[in-house]
Amino acid sequence: MTKLHLITYGCQMNEYDSERVAGLLRDCAYELTDDQRDADVIIVNTCAIREKAEDKVFSTLGQLRLLKAKKPGLVVGVMGCMAQLRQDEIVRRAPVVDLVFGSPAIARVGELVERARKAQRPIVETGEGPLVKITAKPAGTSRLKAYVTVMEGCEKHCTFCVVPTTRGRERSHPPETIVAEIRGLVAEGCREVTLLGQTVNAYGRDLTPATDLAELFSRVNEVDGLTRIRFTTSNPYNLTPKLVRAFRDVPKVCEWFHLPLQSGSNLLLERMNRGYTRERYLALIDELRDAVPDVSLSTDLIVGFPGETESDFAATLDVVERVRYDNAFVFRYSRRPGTPAATMPDQVPDEVKAERNARLLTLTTRLAAERSQRLLGRTVEVLVDGVSRKAAAELSGRTRCNRVVNFDGRGRVRVGDLAAVTIMDVLPHSLRGTLAVEAEEAVCLSR
Numbered sequence: 239m240t241k242l243h244l245i246t247y248g249c250q251m252n253e254y255d256s257e258r259v260a261g262l263l264r265d266c267a268y269e270l271t272d273d274q275r276d277a278d279v280i281i282v283n284t285c286a287i288r289e290k291a292e293d294k295v296f297s298t299l300g301q302l303r304l305l306k307a308k309k310p311g312l313v314v315g316v317m318g319c320m321a322q323l324r325q326d327e328i329v330r331r332a333p334v335v336d337l338v339f340g341s342p343a344i345a346r347v348g349e350l351v352e353r354a355r356k357a358q359r360p361i362v363e364t365g366e367g368p369l370v371k372i373t374a375k376p377a378g379t380s381r382l383k384a385y386v387t388v389m390e391g392c393e394k395h396c397t398f399c400v401v402p403t404t405r406g407r408e409r410s411h412p413p414e415t416i417v418a419e420i421r422g423l424v425a426e427g428c429r430e431v432t433l434l435g436q437t438v439n440a441y442g443r444d445l446t447p448a449t450d451l452a453e454l455f456s457r458v459n460e461v462d463g464l465t466r467i468r469f470t471t472s473n474p475y476n477l478t479p480k481l482v483r484a485f486r487d488v489p490k491v492c493e494w495f496h497l498p499l500q501s502g503s504n505l506l507l508e509r510m511n512r513g514y515t516r517e518r519y520l521a522l523i524d525e526l527r528d529a530v531p532d533v534s535l536s537t538d539l540i541v542g543f544p545g546e547t548e549s550d551f552a553a554t555l556d557v558v559e560r561v562r563y564d565n566a567f568v569f570r571y572s573r574r575p576g577t578p579a580a581t582m583p584d585q586v587p588d589e590v591k592a593e594r595n596a597r598l599l600t601l602t603t604r605l606a607a608e609r610s611q612r613l614l615g616r617t618v619e620v621l622v623d624g625v626s627r628k629a630a631a632e633l634s635g636r637t638r639c640n641r642v643v644n645f646d647g648r649g650r651v652r653v654g655d656l657a658a659v660t661i662m663d664v665l666p667h668s669l670r671g672t673l674a675v676e677a678e679e680a681v682c683l684s685r
């Protein structure tokens with residue numbers, strides 16, 4: 239069999255796309271290999287969200303040049319956001335590359351690889367294409383948890399972001415296609431799905447008849463055998479009372495909400511074109527907490543956006559203190575060519591970004607640790623997903639609020655079970671627990 243090696247950078251969407259590529263090429267008799275030296279085809283799935291991610295891709299392509307020198311028949315492909323955005327530069331700077339393709343062309347990857355094998359010059363396929371739901375997966379990927387793309391693209395045009403350029407306009411998959419995919423996954427052993435979209439809570443408004451994420455929750459909730467539903471990433475702009483009610487009422491939807499704030503300064507939110515103010519954001523957090531008092535909240539934050547002053551940054555610290563997130567992802571602003579923010583005046587020096595980054599991380603880490611303490615002594619529902627990485631005698635799983643729990647249940651519960659676990663210890667990155675004697679002690683965090 240011909241061997242395929244995939245290198246994936248970036249977000250969950252990219253991981254998902256890589257899986258689809260592996261599945262589609264499997265149907266063309268390609269077998270996945272972990273060892274790039276064995277591969278006949280290597281595809282690098284790229285991310286363009288930060289400059290560092292792009293540098294990493296060019297450095298990987300440099301290493302592949304050495305490999306190809308030893309194995310001239312090797313086909314090297316580049317896909318993902320960088321492929322969509324920087325195709326010319328990739329072809330110019332990395333002559334090792336035989337194929338560059340964007341996400342709309344994924345469905346045709348088999349044909350593209352064949353063309354690249356025979357062609358004398360790089361094949362570039364980065365135009366728009368029809369929205370195709372690809373459900374192919376690599377062999378042996380029946381798993382407990384799966385990502386399911388419910389929509390592609392984004393139309394928000396935040397001034398720092400390349401996604402609207404790389405992924406195009408918002409396009410939703412019909413609910414029946416999504417439900418059919420999830421039924422198939424469940425038949426293969428899946429128990430938890432994460433519904434994915436760049437702006438997942440804008441789902442469905444482009445469909446005829448229009449629908450929304452709340453209605454999709456209800457339909458997915460009816461899939462027998464599925465136990466949990468997660469979703470990401472939501473945009474505050476599209477967070478409606480109907481969605482908050484569905485988040486509260488649909489039983490399989492977990493009590494974990496990722497709601498990017500990006501900045502706590504109204505001036506910066508406006509410059510970022512985020513479409514909400516800090517007051518609106520805080521009101522949404524109140525709505526979520528009123529509906530689901532014990533909701534776990536996570537967020538994305540940017541430090542050093544152009545023009546960010548010390549008082550803008552203080553406004554971000556203030557919102558973070560008020561919300562008390564369970565988890566926060568802090569990013570230093572990175573200039574992305576072609577985005578409006580890249581040419582804004584008052585770019586913030588790197589040392590200032592580094593210093594603010596460190597201060598914000600100190601705060602988010604402290605608050606997350608404090609939030610974790612609330613779980614101490616509680617009995618929570620854990621979806622068992624494997625053996626603990628640190629202690630082979632223990633099992634591991636996640637709570638509905640998405641925390642890792644290691645516990646002593648071997649021989650009594652199995653992978654795939656929902657276990658009731660009492661939390662005995664709260665560590666910085668995980669929880670330790672013990673299997674509750676009575677299974678019926680299992681409680682959801684907020685119901």
Ligand code: SF4
Binds near residue numbers: 396400436437473
């Ligand atoms: S909503 Fe998200 S994906 Fe869309 S432009 Fe803004 S940051 Fe990018």
